[in-house]
Amino acid sequence: MSYLFLFFAFVRLLIQTRGRPTVPYGFRSAKHVLVIGIDGLGAVYLNNATHLLPNFSLFYKNGSAALTGIARSEMIAVSAPNWAAAITGMSPSQSGIIDNSWTPSEGSKERNEEMRKCSMCSNNSLEITPSESIGDVTVTVPSLNINGCATVTYEPSAPTELHRISSLATTPEPMWVSARKQNPLLKVAVVYSWAWIRHFVSSQTVDWSHNCKGNDKECIEKLIEFISEGSPQLSFLHLDSIDSTAHLHGFGSQQYYTVLKKVDSYIGQLLEALQESNKLNTTLIMITSDHGGYRKYHGHFNEENIFIPALFLGPGVRRGASLTNFISLIDFGPTALNALGLKPGVHMRGHVIKEIYAH
Ligand SMILES: *[C@@H]1O[C@H](CO)[C@@H](O)[C@H](O)[C@H]1NC(C)=O
Ligand SMILES: *[C@@H]1O[C@H](CO)[C@@H](O)[C@H](O)[C@H]1NC(C)=O
Ligand SMILES: *[C@@H]1O[C@H](CO)[C@@H](O)[C@H](O)[C@H]1NC(C)=O
Ligand SMILES: *[C@@H]1O[C@H](CO)[C@@H](O)[C@H](O)[C@H]1NC(C)=O
Ligand SMILES: *[C@@H]1O[C@H](CO)[C@@H](O)[C@H](O)[C@H]1NC(C)=O
Ligand SMILES: [Zn+2]
Numbered sequence: 001m002s003y004l005f006l007f008f009a010f011v012r013l014l015i016q017t018r019g020r021p022t023v024p025y026g027f028r029s030a031k032h033v034l035v036i037g038i039d040g041l042g043a044v045y046l047n048n049a050t051h052l053l054p055n056f057s058l059f060y061k062n063g064s065a066a067l068t069g070i071a072r073s074e075m076i077a078v079s080a081p082n083w084a085a086a087i088t089g090m091s092p093s094q095s096g097i098i099d100n101s102w103t104p105s106e107g108s109k110e111r112n113e114e115m116r117k118c119s120m121c122s123n124n125s126l127e128i129t130p131s132e133s134i135g136d137v138t139v140t141v142p143s144l145n146i147n148g149c150a151t152v153t154y155e156p157s158a159p160t161e162l163h164r165i166s167s168l169a170t171t172p173e174p175m176w177v178s179a180r181k182q183n184p185l186l187k188v189a190v191v192y193s194w195a196w197i198r199h200f201v202s203s204q205t206v207d208w209s210h211n212c213k214g215n216d217k218e219c220i221e222k223l224i225e226f227i228s229e230g231s232p233q234l235s236f237l238h239l240d241s242i243d244s245t246a247h248l249h250g251f252g253s254q255q256y257y258t259v260l261k262k263v264d265s266y267i268g269q270l271l272e273a274l275q276e277s278n279k280l281n282t283t284l285i286m287i288t289s290d291h292g293g294y295r296k297y298h299g300h301f302n303e304e305n306i307f308i309p310a311l312f313l314g315p316g317v318r319r320g321a322s323l324t325n326f327i328s329l330i331d332f333g334p335t336a337l338n339a340l341g342l343k344p345g346v347h348m349r350g351h352v353i354k355e356i357y358a359h
Contacts, residue, residue: 025354028341029316030284034235034270035336037086038263039079039194040243042292043068043307045252045260052261055268056311059287063313064321064356069303071310071327073291077298079243080196082290082329087200087236088172089333089348095172104171104199174200175333176234178345186340189232191223193240208232216241220266224273231279233340237270239263243293251293251304284314284339286332312356314339325355 047068050057059065073082074091080100081092092098101109176188189208190201193216201209208226212218216239223237241259249255267287274280289308291298298305310327330350337344338352 025352025359026284026316026335026339026357028339029357030314030339031282032231032233032235032274032279033284033286033336033339034237034274035086035332036267036270036285036287037083037236037238038242038287038289038309039238039240040246040251040291040293040298041260041289041309042251042304043071043289043309044292044304045256046309048252049257049260052257053264055264055271056287058271059285059311059313060320062319063285063311063317064319064323065312066310066323066327069307070323070325071288071308071329072306073289073308074329075301077291077293077300077305079194079290083194083197083238084172085329086288086290086332087174087197089175089178089330089345089350090172091328091330091349094347094349097172100196102199171199173345173347174205175336175345175348176236177205178333178348179234179337179340179342180205181345182337182342183340186234187230187232189223189226189230189235191219191226191236192238193219194238197238214240214244216263216266220269224269227270227273227279228277231277234336239266246293246298247296250296251298282315284312284317284336286335287311288329288332290329310353312353316358317356318358321356323353323355325353327353 043066046053046056050060074085076092078100080102081095081097084095084097084102085091088095096102096107098108099110101111103109176186176190179186180188188206190197190206191208191210191212192198192201193212193214195211195213198211208230210219210222212222219237219239223235226232227235242256242263245255245259246253270285271280274283288310292304292307294300294302294304308329310323328350330348331353332350333348334344334350335353335356344350344352
């Protein structure tokens with residue numbers, strides 16, 4: 001009787017083991033990961049123009065893509081907090097990077113200045129406007145005086161505390177540092193068009209880096225050189241020409257789409273370079289952005305600003321899949337590391353975007 005029981009238990013185990021995928025949800029599915037960050041690429045604009053963009057279209061056809069509204073930028077729709085989210089896997093409140101003035105030593109300069117001014121307000125009397133009801137929650141909103149100071153009493157230590165939180169006295173850990181803590185030999189390339197990204201790059205943490213200072217063409221040439229001559233396992237690319245065109249001519253303008261076509265050809269050049277160095281079928285490529293925009297600005301909370309693309313192409317990635325689960329920028333770090341067979345960094349708060357894999 002007990003032998004019979006053991007036999008059936010064994011058969012059941014055999015069936016379960018055979019049914020279980022050997023590579024769960026993309027873990028260790030890629031030898032290389034390339035994260036492409038395209039500044040100011042709103043999903044409403046990209047999704048509207050894929051017929052003009054053969055290389056972006058490959059991601060929709062051969063890979064997985066998020067529909068408009070599924071991938072979102074963090075609050076607020078400006079560059080630094082969102083690139084930090086993509087690079088560190090932490091939202092702005094976690095990284096302390098809340099605006100473009102952030103530097104590793106000083107934190108958010110603008111916010112610190114604001115707090116410093118408020119702490120010096122001569123009139124810090126507690127003045128509360130009448131309570132407002134929002135649904136079943138009652139909130140009291142402190143009014144702002146003429147200096148932009150909230151008329152609440154700040155503890156004397158408040159500005160110092162905020163300074164400490166927003167700077168963390170150091171740079172929040174980028175995904176390549178999290179990766180190297182697990183595999184010190186991992187090769188990393190970071191190429192960027194917006195100089196602010198340099199805060200995440202040092203000769204100790206990155207093997208190849210280049211600041212192309214707004215010249216996207218130069219960025220592409222450099223990264224192709226790094227891919228062909230070196231062999232980075234983790235690469236991060238930041239392109240800026242779409243955002244700078246949007247600020248000049250408007251999001252969704254004719255010029256915006258013209259530059260987007262140019263960026264499509266850059267993507268094509270990268271795919272070609274990966275193919276030529278026999279890395280295309282072993283590379284997970286992820287494309288995303290920091291924010292969209294409306295007219296010549298960004299920073300507001302509407303779909304043109306908040307919706308960003310999330311496109312995936314690579315080994316094991318579902319072909320032609322439209323993603324329907326919510327995707328945040330903080331998920332890109334964990335997903336990159338997972339594909340390389342690494343765990344998310346300890347500070348990362350996003351999770352692996354499992355939906356891009358069949359199992
Ligand atoms: C896309 O899929 C087609 C087959 O449908 C294949 O020939 C082509 O090489 C693929 N391209 C990429 C970049 O994956
Ligand atoms: C503080 O400012 C409020 C208006 O913001 C004013 O009504 C009040 O009289 C002021 N109090 C003092 C002590 O100056
Ligand atoms: C989408 O494209 C159409 C024409 O192809 C254009 O009229 C419309 O303004 C575009 N929408 C956006 C958000 O750019
Ligand atoms: C991708 O872009 C290149 C230009 O870099 C272009 O020659 C190629 O035809 C594009 N790919 C496809 C599939 O159309
Ligand atoms: C990738 O393509 C190369 C040829 O370009 C081939 O030799 C290799 O087996 C392929 N690897 C995978 C994992 O498909
Ligand atoms: Zn930006």
